[in-house]
Amino acid sequence: xxxxxxxxxxxxxxxxxxxxxxxxxxxxxxxxxxxxxxxxxxxxxxxxxxxxxxxxxxxxxxxxxx
Numbered sequence: 587x588x589x590x591x592x593x594x595x596x597x598x599x600x601x602x603x604x605x606x607x608x609x610x611x612x613x614x615x616x617x618x619x620x621x622x623x624x625x626x627x628x629x630x631x632x633x634x635x636x637x638x639x640x641x642x643x644x645x646x647x648x649x650x651x652x
Contacts, residue, residue, distance in 0.1 A: 588649075591645055595638040595642035599639070603631070604631070605628070605631030605634060606627070612624035
């Protein structure tokens with residue numbers, strides 16, 4: 587399996603994990619930055635992970651379709 591084809595989904599998945607971790611820390615510590623609070627971090631991180639998963643699945647399907 588060629589790992590370079592999955593570089594974008596891996597990076598997006600890691601960014602999503604970081605955002606969710608920051609959101610969890612914000613929620614535990616009850617922090618907020620104006621209108622940015624833990625819920626926004628967790629929601630954006632989850633959406634980024636879903637997009638990364640969809641991209642990875644599409645790349646896998648296209649790779650094994652040939």
